Amino acid sequence: MARWHRLVLPILLLQAVFLLQACSLSRVAVRGVTPALDNFVEALFAEPDLDLARSAMETDLHLIDGLRRTHDQDRLRELQAMASTGYALVYCEGTDNVRAGRLYLRARDLGLALLGSDPFALEEEAFQTWLAGCGKKELPALFWTAFPYGAWMNLNLDSQEAIFRLPRVEAMVRRCLELDESYFYGAGHLFLGALDCTRPRFVGGDPEKGRQRFQTAARLDGPHFLLPLFFEARHYCTASLDEERFDAIMAVLDEDPAPYQSHPQALLNSWCLRELALLREKRAELF
Secondary structure, eight states: OHHHHHHHHHHHHHHHHHHHHHHHHHHHHHHHHHHHHHHHHHHHHTOOOHHHHHHHHHHHHHHHHHHHHHSOOHHHHHHHHHHHHHHIIIIITTTOHHHHHHHHHHHHHHHHHHHTSOGGGSOHHHHHHHHHTOOGGGHHHHHHHHHHHHHHHHHOTTOHHHHHHHHHHHHHHHHHHHHOTTHHHHHHHHHHHHHHHHSOGGGTOOHHHHHHHHHHHHHHHOTTOOHHHHHIIIIIIHHHTOHHHHHHHHGGGGSOSHHHHTSTTHHHHHHHHHHHHHHHHTHHHHO
């Protein structure tokens, strides 16, 4: 028995050393490739060709997921939540809302993992205390929990979950704006502006207030980013029956697309141009 131990134990120890080294090297490799992934995702959202970006986004999503299985990191979770939300919005909503909903919930779960807690499980007083304690360090986690969850709710308006949890999602988005209203191109203003426009007035809806939020986002983003204009056309103009403003926004479809295609968010601009064209085709139904 002693001889068996003398032969086998060194082998087992050697295997353990190799495994530890392999794990360490994997973590080093993931840490080394994460900055490159930032560049990949940045390049992805700067791609104006919707078809080309779709293939790249699907590849990036698989790559990030694989890297997270090797060595999970907060930044990888954030990138995956961002890419999942973008893919659901651009390629699934309107054609496969069930799949879009699954991707939004996946992004929400990544945001919750970033937060390290479930704010929806807290009692109201504890939730308010927790939310007030969230600072800029928690901003990405807060945003990538609330924004995709809100997008899922928009696809499931009759869901009891959406009805009861929307106030907390709204509160989380408001906290994001308090921390940095320009985060992710002022998307928090777009989220709240859409709520202002789609809610009935008797529960606090106010399309004019929503329009002001869209204009705030546009001011924060600078020229040639179309998402605030698209939100204004889709939500404000249709809610207030403002045909004149609707037609003014649609004029961008007749402009030179080059400035929009060279924007850092060219992918979202291309999607906006596509969706604005569809809205213009439905003009007679909307007004």
